[in-house]
Amino acid sequence: MKRNMIMTVFITFAVLETQLQMKVVTAAHSNPNIVLILSDDQSWTDYGFMGHDVIQTPHLDKLARESVTFRRGYVPTALCRPALATIVTGLYAHQHRITGNDPATNSANLAHSERTGSDPREMLIANIDKYPTIPQMLAEKGYQSFQCGKWWEGSYLRGGFTHGMTRGFPKRGGRHGDDGLKIGREGMQPVYDFIDTATEAGKPFFIWYAPFLPHEPHNPPQRILAKYTREGLPESLSAYYAMCDWFDETCGQLLNKLDEKGIADNTLVIYVTDNGWIPNPNGGGFAEGSKLSPYEGGTRTPILFRWPDKFKPGERQELCSSIDIVPTILAAAEAEIPDNLPGLNLLSNLQEGTPIDRDVIYGESFAHDIADIENPQASLLYRWVIRGYDKLLLTYDGQLGRVKFPSQSGEPQLFDLKSDSKETVNLAAQKPALVKELRALLNEWYPVTERKVDAIATKVNSSEKKERKQELRKQ
Numbered sequence: 001m002k003r004n005m006i007m008t009v010f011i012t013f014a015v016l017e018t019q020l021q022m023k024v025v026t027a028a029h030s031n032p033n034i035v036l037i038l039s040d041d042q043s044w045t046d047y048g049f050m051g052h053d054v055i056q057t058p059h060l061d062k063l064a065r066e067s068v069t070f071r072r073g074y075v076p077t078a079l080c081r082p083a084l085a086t087i088v089t090g091l092y093a094h095q096h097r098i099t100g101n102d103p104a105t106n107s108a109n110l111a112h113s114e115r116t117g118s119d120p121r122e123m124l125i126a127n128i129d130k131y132p133t134i135p136q137m138l139a140e141k142g143y144q145s146f147q148c149g150k151w152w153e154g155s156y157l158r159g160g161f162t163h164g165m166t167r168g169f170p171k172r173g174g175r176h177g178d179d180g181l182k183i184g185r186e187g188m189q190p191v192y193d194f195i196d197t198a199t200e201a202g203k204p205f206f207i208w209y210a211p212f213l214p215h216e217p218h219n220p221p222q223r224i225l226a227k228y229t230r231e232g233l234p235e236s237l238s239a240y241y242a243m244c245d246w247f248d249e250t251c252g253q254l255l256n257k258l259d260e261k262g263i264a265d266n267t268l269v270i271y272v273t274d275n276g277w278i279p280n281p282n283g284g285g286f287a288e289g290s291k292l293s294p295y296e297g298g299t300r301t302p303i304l305f306r307w308p309d310k311f312k313p314g315e316r317q318e319l320c321s322s323i324d325i326v327p328t329i330l331a332a333a334e335a336e337i338p339d340n341l342p343g344l345n346l347l348s349n350l351q352e353g354t355p356i357d358r359d360v361i362y363g364e365s366f367a368h369d370i371a372d373i374e375n376p377q378a379s380l381l382y383r384w385v386i387r388g389y390d391k392l393l394l395t396y397d398g399q400l401g402r403v404k405f406p407s408q409s410g411e412p413q414l415f416d417l418k419s420d421s422k423e424t425v426n427l428a429a430q431k432p433a434l435v436k437e438l439r440a441l442l443n444e445w446y447p448v449t450e451r452k453v454d455a456i457a458t459k460v461n462s463s464e465k466k467e468r469k470q471e472l473r474k475q
Contacts, residue, residue: 031141031204031333032307033267035254036134036325038087038210039247040080040150041277041291044073044300046244054228055244059252063271066306066313068350070320073303074386076363078275079292081152083322084210087272088159089131090326090341092364094376094446097127099366101152102175104401108372121169124373128153132338134326135206136160141335144203146194148183149210150176150274161208163194177212184211184250192257199261204333209254210274214243216285221246236283264308268332271304272322292403294365294382294393295423307332311350318356319386320346360387362445369401377449383442389418392428392438396448412439 044050047057049064050071075083081101082093093099103109103120113120135145139160147156147164152175156164166180167173183190191207198205220242227245228238251271258264276298278290290297303320305311305328323343330337331347349356365382372378379398384391393413412435414428428435 031143032309033198033204033258033263034138034143034206034329034333035258035267035269036087036206036208036210036329037251037254037269037271038084038149038208039271039273040210040212040215041275041286042214042244042247042273042301043276043278043290043297044273044302046241047248047302050302055241056227057244057248059248059255060271063251063255063269063306064302064304066308067269067271067304068306068311068313069315070303070318071315072317073272073301073320073322074299074361074363075272075275075301075322076299076361078290078294078298078363078365079368080150080274082366083274084150084152085128087274087322087325088133088135088208089128090134090323090338090343091131092323092342092362092446093366094364094380095342096131097373097376098124098153099376099379100368100370100401102369103373104367104369104371104399106371106399108375108378109370112372112374119170120373124370125152125154125158125169128159133160134329135162135208137330137335137338138204138206138333141333142203143206143333144194144198144201145206145208146191146198147208148180148191149208150212151180151208151210152176156180163197165190177210180210181212183209184213184247188250188253188257191254195257195261199263206329207254211247211250213247213250214240214277218243224249234281234283237279237281240277240279266309267307268310268329269304269306270325270329271302272325273301276300289423292365292368294363294384296417296421298365299363299384305346305350307350312353314353316356319359319361320356321361360385360441362442364446367398367401368403369399371399371401380448383446383448385438385442385445386417387438387441389416390434390438391415391417391423392435392442394439394442414438 046052046055048061076086077083077093082098085096085098086093089096103124109120145161147161147166151166153159154168156166166177218239224245225242228241258267276290278287278297280287289295292298324346327337327341327343327345328347331345337345344358363384367379367381370379380396381398382393382395384393395410412428413426414431414435415423
């Protein structure tokens with residue numbers, strides 16, 4: 001009996017000592033830890049908390065209940081590389097100039113390469129060196145930072161991260177994120193190890209968790225796929241649903257790690273997706289009006305902010321954009337916010353529950369392949385603006401490259417998102433005055449040349465000109 005009592009006392013003291021050590025580590029810095037969770041190719045509808053009646057996302061549902069949740073969140077550009085570059089810099093794609101996933105192999109980019117002596121891919125990556133990133137700006141406040149998952153812009157070091165997984169171009173497999181893409185799909189240990197290292201050092205940390213989920217290949221574990229395999233549901237849809245579930249599971253594992261370390265209360269967790277995805281009903285790939293497009297299926301996403309020590313959970317009806325993430329993170333860390341950032345610092349709105357003093361957001365769509373890495377408009381396909389529930393799309397004919405868009409008439413498209421969230425009824429002809437107002441807002445935000453064929457045509461050879469004219473005739 002006496003021995004048991006001694007063992008009980010010993011275990012009690014050990015537990016108390018561990019808890020005290022965790023509190024000391026947490027108290028070693030006052031700035032919040034910051035965890036940025038990014039899903040990859042997921043529709044704004046595909047969560048339990050957003051009303052999906054099949055997909056199960058219990059961990060993100062719980063996060064939403066504990067967060068300030070913006071159901072009307074948006075990313076300005078519905079393609080992974082420019083969307084991620086915007087999220088890490090706080091700038092629009094036409095500002096940071098990473099407008100597509102790859103430079104086109106054409107005379108314009110080859111001319112730039114010959115002039116500079118650099119590979120066009122390296123010239124594109126070099127844009128990340130021109131603007132401060134979240135990790136670089138947080139480093140000034142003593143933050144350690146960890147990259148895992150999707151990262152196009154070279155090594156994690158090039159983005160300013162102190163720790164990371166991606167080796168980057170020009171090494172083999174560096175295009176999407178190479179070793180970084182193992183996170184989630186092959187376990188969570190690297191991010192666990194980083195959290196342990198940072199907390200033991202008493203350092204505030206920033207985590208870029210951008211797993212290759214639910215992105216293709218849609219190859220979920222059989223134990224999850226079995227939940228969605230049923231009669232009447234196409235295999236491609238079952239697999240995609242299971243991928244969303246798998247991604248949710250990994251988010252739960254990451255959030256549980258924060259709880260286990262006793263640091264969740266002083267950790268700002270932000271959730272957003274890079275772009276939308278609507279599965280092709282015919283199997284394989286994505287449907288029109290989702291990824292790459294300026295429509296709701298491509299640009300809309302829930303945006304969540306959780307900081308238990310500071311924010312009261314609740315749903316918000318205002319517009320929110322991923323360009324707001326950088327200034328809000330910097331404000332939370334008490335770091336300097338660059339004057340040129342177009343997004344809003346939402347910290348006081350999140351803390352005090354006050355309305356956001358803005359009812360207009362903007363976005364743009366560019367071709368997958370960048371026609372001219374020095375001229376964003378050469379690849380411009382759309383500019384769009386939402387004011388309240390009114391949404392205007394203007395069409396441009398930037399060079400398409402390998403990935404083709406559906407042909408458009410070029411006429412303005414005006415939608416009332418409150419009554420027509422699927423954007424089926426174009427009201428432009430009925431409301432010309434509203435079109436004019438919203439067009440003026442777009443021209444103030446990002447002025448462009450209003451010609452059908454832009455200045456890039458002067459830089460291409462005659463065969464390319466002929467091919468482009470033929471494309472225009474078909475449209």
